[in-house]
Amino acid sequence: MNHLFPVLTGVAYLLSLILYVRFLSTGNRLTGRLGTLLLGLGLVAHYFALWERSRGSHTVPYHDLYGSMSLFGWLLALTYLGLELYHRQRSVGAFVLPFILVFFLAAHLAPADRLAPPPVHGVVFALHVTLSILAYAAFALSFVLSLIFLGEERHLRNHKLGDVVWRLPPLELLDQMSRSSVLVGLISIAIGTALGFVSIDQLPGQNSFYDPKYVITLLVLALYVLYFRLARTTAWRGARASKLCIFNFVIVVLSFTVVNLYLSHSHRYF
């Protein structure tokens, strides 16, 4: 197996993280732009690393837990880059890159499972999984943004304004970014879930509609719809919405770990 793309990805993400951190501490714009550029290069290299991994194991990249983690890292980086370009705000990069890097390294330092390829589920199934992981990535991003919001708000209230706080996005922008991220997650999870039902309908002998995974996915969907509605009201905008967003992500993590591993009948391939 060729290690060129994983190594390139790791180096690009690591350098990007260093540059984002430096940008946050010094405010040097060129450093920030280079950070974004390296993140973009990392994304391209990561794509090829995922492609090679799939080719090497003769299966889809989300075939095993590690592949899913790598895809999650890639989609998190992609969502973040989209958000950064849309909102023209790169000071959050220093907080998101560690997550991307951890997921990427955890996935690629572990060997790919050599299990027999799963049954071919087709394009609908592939889209279902990819969109679901994209939704989780977007929710993870909104979680990080909410944490930054609460931290920055606390610093502002306590008048502890170091250089870093001065370079973070304004509170209202963080709020908007979090909502944008949740919107991406909501659309993805809604379409992904619908495609999941379509996909399972096409499979012979798998017509159980009582899987706990479905219940928790619908709960996640409902909670984020609630967040999206409340976060736009004046009474909830700000710290309350951020706390709700953090709570919602705890449910997402439960769905991704406990439910997938121990409760679900149809999502155990993680």
Added chain:
Amino acid sequence: MEIVLVGLNHRTAPVEVRERVSFNAEQAQRAAEELRARGILEETLVLSTCNRSEVYGVPPESSHESAPGLSTFLSEFHSVRADILSVSLYHHYDQEAVRHLFRVAAGLDSMLLGEAEILGQVREAYRFAHEHGATGPVLNRLFQGALEVGKRVRTETELGTRPMSAASAGVKLAERIFGKLSERKALVLGAGTISEQVVSHLRDRGIAQLYVMNRSRDRAEELAKEFGGKVVEWGEWDIALRSPDVVVTSVSAEEPVLRREIVERAMVARGNRALFLMDLGVPRNIDPMVAELYNVYVYKIPLAQGIVEEQLSKFLSWQASVELVGLVDALRTKLREERATFIRSRMEPMKHLTETDRAHIEKLMDEMLEKLLLEPAQRLRDEKELRRKIQNVEALRDLFLSSREKP
């Protein structure tokens, strides 16, 4: 031990008056000598910069009556008519004088908040006065304290690393919450120099709408006209606080102007939309409880002010200890005199007592008086809290000593 301050600064006097009342080194020395010779002050220190001229001193009598004499002296010294000068001069005694100096050294009283130059100027003024023998134990201690305040504020708070005008600092903080201010509205309470600075900064940042509220409507209209804003009637809080995102207060008031219930009512009317309050008043214009409200952000300069208050408390404690020790010494002298008179009169009829007996009784009484005084004196020296409790040493002095016997 009284401390008096008479002076003027950029807030109270126009530049032409400030120029006429400024001191060069030779004038500062001459003023100190004349003030001592005339018996107005025992210790003197002149602080003169382009933005302020202030005379700090210790008068011979603690009567809180030295400021008028000092004002007259300044008028004569600089040949400025007293009626012109009196509208620009401020005067403070004791605690307020000390607090003022500490705020000056901290850069909190400067036009450019936190500027470092003033600390150097305070240090230089003190060095000059000390070298020329114009200061004594009180001013020495006071100015050493002021230099410590300045140093601490610059090392322990962000004012030292990020000096900026109070207005600019506040406006930048508002941007930390709202981002660009071009779609935001602001209300400015007060129409003084600081308010003017804030309005100017808000306009530079493209604030969409500006409201001005001031006790004097004429001044509010003047400011609103200059910057294209609207005037809101003083006290119409429900209307005034409904729409602005940023509220700046710089009002001269002893009590907070924006109380919790006013802001709480406004937040209900606003549907909890974020509100940034910038308190630039001294003393504070915004009730501290307001900061607890949801989506309300209050900006003030707590750290620097906290250091000022901490050092002020230290100085006052030292001042009280010195005064109390002086009081105890005076009391001891008085009791000894009383004892001598008392023993003489009471032992006169006791002819049977030998000289040795008399000496023995006198010694016993001395010991008793010493014991009575020693313990309280020791406690006063050692216990800071006790010194804080005895706030008014003058009252104790009046209680035990006649004016003739005061130290």
